[in-house]
Amino acid sequence: MIDITEFINNDIKPLRTTDSVATAQDLFAEYPFSHFPVLEEGVYMGCAGSEDTELMEIQKSLGENRFSFERFFVRENTIWLDVLGVFAKNHTNILPVLTDDNKYLGYYEINDIINFFHETPFMKEEGGILVVEKNLVDYSMSEAAQIVESNNGRLLGLFVSETNTEKIQITMKISLGGLSEIIQTFRRYNYEIISEHQEDTYLNTLKDRSDYLDKYLNI
Helix, strand or coil: CCCHHHHCECCCCCEECCCEHHHHHHHHHHCCCCEEEEEECCEEEEEEEHHHHHCCCCCCEHHHHHHHCECCCEECCCCHHHHHHHHHHHCCCEEEEECCCCEEEEEEEHHHHHHHHHHCHHHHCCCEEEEEEEEHHHCCHHHHHHHHHHCCCEEEEEEEEEECCCEEEEEEEEECCCHHHHHHHHHHCCCEEEECCCCCHHHHHHHHHHHHHHHHCCC
8 A cells, every 4th residue: 555645745845934925926827736835944834825925915025924824734644535635625736744743744736645545445446335324432443344354344445424423424345245244233233324335326426526626626
């Protein structure tokens, strides 16, 4: 499995608060970025937005416009699915990556993460999609995996697809084994079966959403 951190990019150096607005405008004119990281003495201060920069006075520095910075980022240990979520939430095509002690490492580009998503076993391998729900206080990821594997199934992927204060919903892709036996076992363990598609209709929905995100961000 490819480590997502292999996609951390440093081809373009981050902007600095001492850089002029004109410098930032030149960067956005040359590259199709919606945002770009800004550092101050090596410390990440936020992202300057392409549209915001167009409204700034070109003779001023970025530091004088720091109130307009957007401060989204991910950590180097953030999993790819959460990285994809931060991209979508912030309507950006670039995402700064920081260490746990806030050191700037570089940035992800959305097209790299989309391509990574499409190459995962969850997307590529044949299997059935199963969505189950349980009370949040009773949920255990290890229990869900054990239910699949105890019925001779192979878990290709699992993620939390919805949650609230009472319930948690998880989506799994399963290959091998009998899906009907797996479903019955989940029911015995007090899981509600939300979806039991034996074909990949749910997977196609995920692909459609990925394609929409790709188009929405103009990649």
